Amino acid sequence: MTSYNAEAMRARFQELKGKRDAVRQSLEPLRSKRDAIEQDAALKIAPIDDEIAKHTKALKPIKEEMALLNNALGGKTWLPK
Amino acid sequence: MPSSTFTFFHDFSEQVLRGVHSFPSHTYKAALTNTAPTAATNTILSDITQISTGGGYTSGAGGGYTLDGLTLTQSSNVTKLEITDEVITASGASVGPFRYVVIYNDTATSPADALVGFLDYGSALTLADTESLTLDFNATTGVLTVTV
Secondary structure, three states, rough: OOOOOOHHHHHHHHHHHHHHHHHHHHHHHHHHHHHHHHHHHHHHHHHHHHHHHHHHHHHHHHHHHHHHHHHHOOOOOOOOO | OOOOOOEEEEHHHHHHHHHOOHHHOOOEEEEEEEEOOOOOOOOEEOOOOOOOOOOEEOOOOOEEEEEEEEEEEEEEOOOOOOOOOOOEEEOOEEEEEHHHHEEEEOOEEEOOHHHHHEEEEEEEEOOOOEEEEOOOOOOOOEEEEEEO
16 A cells, blocks of 8 residues: 655655656756757858848838739739730 | 638647747748648648649649748737738649648758648639739738737
């Protein structure tokens, strides 16, 4: 029969804490490795993202006007030859 | 101009939180299909039966039209994703028939080509050679808003 007295519960708590800490120790190097890869990638990607954002901003009014014209023309946007 | 409704694939909600998606940095594309997507179970582009290549449309992995006008705007606790309307044009041949325009993440690798959602035009459309269609993504409401 399981004992629920305080002493047994403390012992069980300490046992679980030991297990938790052991798993955490295994996780730590994996997390560090993953974070390092992600940080390295982020550093390389950031300037490209900035460039993409700059071009996307320039594209927006062009595409909006094209959509406006296309809708007004009912999809017949081709210039006659 | 034909009108459409937008539906999210259910899996998108999970993939957003897993960090699979990155708006607006990742490359998002619009694939065309005439087969009704299943929002509850479709997760990746290969679940979608695309129309054949032709008229300027490229089918298969990485297929469709690139959506290069994604922007995020934040106002207090709400951030809105907007996709600038995209004009697609049939060139050299017709495109279609298609009824659905499926948005997917072409950058995502795991899962590859993760699906976002789809526009439903209600009935099949065919663009005759030289004809254009505006893929209209509601600029007022945005495609997606996140409120915290």
